[in-house]
Amino acid sequence: xxxxxxxxxxxxxxxxxxxxxxxxxxxxxxxxxxxxxxxxxxxxxxxxxxxxxxxxxxxxxxxxxxxxxxxxxxxxxxxxxxxxxxxxxxxxxxxxxxxxxxxxxxxxxxxxxxxxxxxxxxxxxxxxxxxxxxxxxxxxxxxxxxxxxxxxxxxxxxxxxxxxxxxxxxxxxxxxxxxxxxxxxxxxxxxxxxxxxxxxxxxxxxxxxxxxxxxxxxxxxxxxxxxxxxxxxxxxxxxxxxxxxxxxxxxxxxxxxxxxxxxxxxxxxxxxxxxxxxxxxxxxxxxxxxxxxxxxxxxxxxx
Amino acid sequence: xxxxxxxxxxxxxxxxxxxxxxxxxxxxxxxxxxxxxxxxxxxxxxxxxxxxxxxxxxxxxxxxxxxxxxxxxxxxxxxxxxxxxxxxxxxxxxxxxxxxxxxxxxxxxxxxxxxxxxxxxxxxxxxxxxxxxxxxxxxxxxxxxxxxxxxxxxxxxxxxxxxxxxxxxxxxxxxxxxxxxxxxxxxxxxxxxxxxxxxxxxxxxxxxxxxxxxxxxxxxxxxxxxxxxxxxxxxxxxxxxxxxxxxxxxxxxxxxxxxxxxxxxxxxxxxxxxxxx
Amino acid sequence: xxxxxxxxxxxxxxxxxxxxxxxxxxxxxxxxxxxxxxxxxxxxxxxxxxxxxxxxxxxxxxxxxxxxxxxxxxxxxxxxxxxxxxxxxxxxxxxxxxxxxxxxxxxxxxxxxxxxxxxxxxxxxxxxxxxxxxxxxxxxxxxxxxxxxxxxxxxxxxxxxxxxxxxxxxxxxxxxxxxxxxxxxxxxxxxxxxxxxxxxxxxxxxxxxxxxxxxxxxxxxxxxxxxxxxxxxxxxxxxxxxxxxxxxxxxxxxxxxxxxxxxxxxxxxxxxxxxxxxxxxxxxxxxxxxxxxxxxxxxxxxxxxxxxxxxxxxxxxxxxxxxxxxxxxxxxxxxxxxxxxxxxxxxxxxxxxxxxxxx
Numbered sequence: 019x020x021x022x023x024x025x026x027x028x029x030x031x032x033x034x035x036x037x038x039x040x041x042x043x044x045x046x047x048x049x050x051x052x053x054x055x056x057x058x059x060x061x062x063x064x065x066x067x068x069x070x071x072x073x074x075x076x077x078x079x080x081x082x083x084x085x086x087x088x089x090x091x092x093x094x095x096x097x098x099x100x101x102x103x104x105x106x107x108x109x110x111x112x113x114x115x116x117x118x119x120x121x122x123x124x125x126x127x128x129x130x131x132x133x134x135x136x137x138x139x140x141x142x143x144x145x146x147x148x149x150x151x152x153x154x155x156x157x158x159x160x161x162x163x164x165x166x167x168x169x170x171x172x173x174x175x176x177x178x179x180x181x182x183x184x185x186x187x188x189x190x191x192x193x194x195x196x197x198x199x200x201x202x203x204x205x206x207x208x209x210x211x212x213x214x215x216x217x218x219x220x221x222x223x224x225x226x227x228x229x230x231x232x233x234x235x236x237x238x239x240x241x242x243x244x245x246x247x248x249x250x251x252x253x254x255x256x257x258x259x260x261x262x263x264x265x266x267x268x269x270x271x272x273x274x275x276x277x278x279x280x281x282x283x284x285x286x287x288x289x290x291x292x293x294x295x296x297x298x299x300x301x302x303x304x305x306x307x308x309x310x311x312x313x314x315x316x317x318x319x320x321x
Numbered sequence: 322x323x324x325x326x327x328x329x330x331x332x333x334x335x336x337x338x339x340x341x342x343x344x345x346x347x348x349x350x351x352x353x354x355x356x357x358x359x360x361x362x363x364x365x366x367x368x369x370x371x372x373x374x375x376x377x378x379x380x381x382x383x384x385x386x387x388x389x390x391x392x393x394x395x396x397x398x399x400x401x402x403x404x405x406x407x408x409x410x411x412x413x414x415x416x417x418x419x420x421x422x423x424x425x426x427x428x429x430x431x432x433x434x435x436x437x438x439x440x441x442x443x444x445x446x447x448x449x450x451x452x453x454x455x456x457x458x459x460x461x462x463x464x465x466x467x468x469x470x471x472x473x474x475x476x477x478x479x480x481x482x483x484x485x486x487x488x489x490x491x492x493x494x495x496x497x498x499x500x501x502x503x504x505x506x507x508x509x510x511x512x513x514x515x516x517x518x519x520x521x522x523x524x525x526x527x528x529x530x531x532x533x534x535x536x537x538x539x540x541x542x543x544x545x546x547x548x549x550x551x552x553x554x555x556x557x558x559x560x561x562x563x564x565x566x567x568x569x570x571x572x573x574x575x576x577x578x579x580x581x582x583x584x585x586x587x588x589x590x591x592x593x594x595x596x597x598x
Numbered sequence: 599x600x601x602x603x604x605x606x607x608x609x610x611x612x613x614x615x616x617x618x619x620x621x622x623x624x625x626x627x628x629x630x631x632x633x634x635x636x637x638x639x640x641x642x643x644x645x646x647x648x649x650x651x652x653x654x655x656x657x658x659x660x661x662x663x664x665x666x667x668x669x670x671x672x673x674x675x676x677x678x679x680x681x682x683x684x685x686x687x688x689x690x691x692x693x694x695x696x697x698x699x700x701x702x703x704x705x706x707x708x709x710x711x712x713x714x715x716x717x718x719x720x721x722x723x724x725x726x727x728x729x730x731x732x733x734x735x736x737x738x739x740x741x742x743x744x745x746x747x748x749x750x751x752x753x754x755x756x757x758x759x760x761x762x763x764x765x766x767x768x769x770x771x772x773x774x775x776x777x778x779x780x781x782x783x784x785x786x787x788x789x790x791x792x793x794x795x796x797x798x799x800x801x802x803x804x805x806x807x808x809x810x811x812x813x814x815x816x817x818x819x820x821x822x823x824x825x826x827x828x829x830x831x832x833x834x835x836x837x838x839x840x841x842x843x844x845x846x847x848x849x850x851x852x853x854x855x856x857x858x859x860x861x862x863x864x865x866x867x868x869x870x871x872x873x874x875x876x877x878x879x880x881x882x883x884x885x886x887x888x889x890x891x892x893x894x895x896x897x898x899x900x901x902x903x904x905x906x907x908x909x910x911x912x913x914x915x916x917x918x919x920x921x922x923x924x925x926x927x928x929x930x931x932x933x934x935x936x937x938x939x940x941x942x943x944x945x946x947x948x949x950x951x952x953x954x955x956x957x
Contacts, residue, residue: 044416047409048432048472055469056435059446066446122337129335133342135584139573140345142580144530146548147569150555151352154562162351162368200345249437257439260532264552278441285445286537294445301442309434489683492650495670496677497748498700511687 060302067296084296093272093280094297101276101301103187105255108194112251113244115195116202121236124207134207141200149264152193156180156265183273186266190274193261198254202247209243210236242316249312253305277301349573356567363563378567386560388568390543391550398460398535398546399528402467407521409468410475415509417476418483436473443469444533451538462538463546467531471524478523482516483509522583526576547572599661600674600751600784601626602647607656609642616642618808620656624786624801629778631787631799635831639808640788644754647786648675660751671700676750680757682737684729690716690740691725697748708747715743719773735766742774746781753778753785759794767794774798792832796820804828822940826947829871829940835904838914839942842868845889853887853936859953868950871940874904874917878933879924886933889914893924907932 069079088094123133140148155163156179164176179189217235226234259278262268268275268283275283277300285294355363357374382388417429447466456462490512494504510517535546545553551568554560604622608615617639624630632640645651647658649670657666665673676697684693694712699705716722719739729737738758745753758774759767775798778785789795795802796816803813804827812824823829829837842850842865850870854863878886891909903923905916907930916932924930941950 042416042422044412044420045428048413048476049428051409051468051472052432052435055447055466056438056443059443059450060438062446062449063442066449119341122334123341125331125334127331127335130338133338135581136342137345138580138584139349139577142526142530142576143349143573144532144548144576146530146532146552147572148348150552150565150569151348151355153555154355154566155348155351160364160366160368165368196345196348253437253439257441259441260548263532263536264555278439281441281445282533282537285448298442298445301439305438305442306434309437487681487683489679489681490685492648492670493677493679493683493744494685494696494700495650496648496673496675497697497744498671500669500671503700508685512685514687 063295063299063302067299088296088300093275094300096272097275097277097280097297098300100187100272100274101256101278104191104194104258104274104276105252107187107191108198108255108258109248109251111191111195112198112202113247116199116247117206117240117244119199120203120206120210121232123203124210134204137200138204139200140197145197145260146264148197149193149261152189152196152261153180153265156189180266181270183270186270186273190262190265193265194255194258197261198251202251205243205247206240209240213239245312245316249308249316252308256301256304256308352566352569352573355562356570358563360561360563363561378563379571381560381564382568382571386554386564386568387543387545387550388571391545391547392571394460394544394550395529395547398463398467399525401460402464402471402528403521403524405464406468406471406475406524407517409472410479410520411510411513411517413472413476414479414483415505417480432473432476436470436477440470440531440533444537447534448537457538458540458544460544463531463534466534466538467528471528474527475520475524478520479513479516482520483513486512519583522579526579529576599626601661602752602784602786603659603662604643604647605657605659607643607646607658608654609639609646609651610654615808617646620808620810622803622810622813624784626784627782629775629785629787629798629800631789631795631802632805633789633792633795633802634805635790637807638805640805641756643805644677644756644786644788647673647752648677648754649673674751675754676745676748676752677754677756678738678741678745678758680760682729682734682741682761684732684737684740684744686729689726689728690721690732693729693740694725694744694747697744701748711747712743715746718777719743734762735770738762738770742777746777751784753783755785755787757789758787759791760789771798792834796832804831822949823871824949826869826871826942829942833873835874835915835917837871837873837940838912839869839871840909840912840914841866841944842870844910844912845870845887849887853939854941856954857936857939857941857952858950867944869942869944869947871942872914872934872938874915876934876938877914877916877918878935879905879916879918879930881933883933883935886935887939889932889934891930891932893926893928893930895926896923905930 067084068081069084119137123130123137155161158164158176158178158181161176161179163179164173167173168176177185179185213236217239218231221231221235256276257278258276259282262274262276262279263282266274268279277297281294281297281301284297288294354371356378357376358371359373359375359377362370362372417425451457451462451466456465486509491504491508494508495501499507530548531546532548532552535549539545539549542550542553551565551572554565554568602622602624604620607617607620607622609617620639620643622643632643634640642651646653646656649665649668653666657664659665660673684690685696688696691709691712694716695705695708698708698711703711713722713725716725719742721736721739721743724732724736724740729740732740738761742758755774759770762770771794778798787795787798796819799816801813801815802819804811804819806827812819812828814822814824819828820832823832823837826839830839842854847865851863851865854865854868855861889907889909891907891914893905894908894913895906897904897906899917901919902917903920905918905920905924907914907916909932914932937955941952942948943950
């Protein structure tokens, strides 16, 4: 019995000592996946951007030539402004409408319960699929959107959603907002339901109207969720590909060309990988800066 | 419980809720409507003409296109990559919670940042890697790459979920005779199964709907995943919108079923609260 | 035999000393309570005995065997948690059977024993339910049953009644005592509720800020508190501790000199302890110590009253049966029998032994 006990003591001691290593060991798979599939490609991106690699042929170092030709390229700058317009336009509406929807459908009653269960579907269904139906609805000949607008008397002539440069950008922003808003709402609803009811009751006793309650109880408690959502939605919009690729493919005349779609165009249609990589790289600092700024605000909001 | 505080005109908001649902579901409804219209009605000047409806489009899709192959492809890729990601995430999430090792915080933050990098940024270098490895145009291309965004996502969700399991349950198990391994197998994982399943289902829908990697890494029509395949139906004006929408509707069914079964758990456990990292 | 010996136990969390140099001996079959306010380290000691915490320094012996580095499962210890910690995915029967199955018992035997214990604990009708369907009291009974079924040498209970409502607490408290008497296993009970400790325990250790302040039977602790903290903590309301300067020097000084058997006494450094129930406002005893003050407030407990009396700078509590209730603001004279006085040293709070009985 004594010997058995001694063995058990040593086993237990060694397990405890191993705790640190077990921690590293268990998270190793996750780490390796991330390093392999994310970090190495990013490093590769940086390196490749200094070459003139094309698909099929080896690369030669050309220094900053890619960047220079990019900065002189009007299409590149158009993509930058489009990406900005698309992202800012999308995120503002995603958050505002998402917040409004969340406030409206967050309540008791079977109607709202069903709504809350179903509202996530536009986001859950593959984006390429939903982009397809929007493409169909936006069709200038007999598209249902134009038909409805005409019948309601809101427009005289059909809007050339996809052929008109100004309208095209609006069209894809609408789709992006439609797709992401449910996610925003669900996230905000989850946060709303965690605000203790007693906060509302005590503020009501102090004479707060519903509007005052919104600004002094609801909003402060939503700070961290909202910051996180701003971060996620902006990154998603900056990198958005499938909606634009399916609906407008960057057209008409680069009116909806964003950095993501341009990188695809140049890299795969044009086979100029080196350049394409440089375009992709324009996305990287934007994303990283966003992450840094928003995490800073998040930390402040949480403490 | 009828409390006047916090209730803002319930009937008005219920009515608005129905409106909101209609607005957001209109495209999906239109998808359905178009899919059951015959050719002439689709292209008629009145899109709201529902005089004679048909199921022909569905037959056309299933018969004339590689739709069934696309579903199988998506299914295989999604299931395998989700499974890999779940296993990786369970280990990682558990280790982040139970063990304290130096650098843990920075590792976690680093992984989250990598998760946030958009796929439209990474697809080019990954494309060259995949081609170099000879994996272009295979399932493996996607199965290998999908965990890059599935695993951090799952880890993030599972971390929040595991945290809500009180450690005392494990402590009692240890006192009752379990070794560390027995404790994990017999107590932690069974208790965590609902969370693991929900996380798995969410990851499945993410994998199911992924577009850019699937577009770039796979060329052969028969190997395409569902979103890429269905979107490709539109090109070239070969298929009319009827069959295209029928294909779209069929594509919506799996994610819808998945989400409706999981959403009960989704809302309740407030996974989004792990958003405050 | 299940005797526990804790030697020089210290537990540090970062800079904080949760538990500082604890030495404790618990005898076989005792019901031993560790009592103290939140954060005093009592749970830390319990968890150290169970093996759930890594100890910084010290040893723990069970029946002479060093269990300090032993896996929790090998210590012969069972624990009942404040939060019940039932396995949510198993039924009540599953919860009861789990530990036995882990120890190698057959399914049949485990089931039979589980049903017997469930019967004793009055939870037999819940056997097929899941933990989330149980109330607090029912859950805790399952937790207790689960611990009993381990046939441990030591029972550890970590504030088991804290999460229950008042009535359930009283019910379970008496049942716990019955179970202890039946099973006769060594029990260590951690709580912040002195009523639980005083009514259940054979001996109590009172802790504060990581140190043990006194160990003794309930009677010893109540009648002879070792220091001012214990004196004020035990009792409801606790003992009044007053500076001796509140009592006129001509009264108190000779008394102190007699009792402490000293000729020079630094009155600044002496504190007097008097239990609220030891005061007398009716009889006039010549030998009694006398205090004068003003009635500030009166609480009606039903069977007795608590009178708040302001004596110079200090507010005293007096607990008495009253025939006539004094008016607020009036002067009141308090008498204390000399034998009921406790003497403490102000600087350390320690009790000063009374060497001569004042009679």
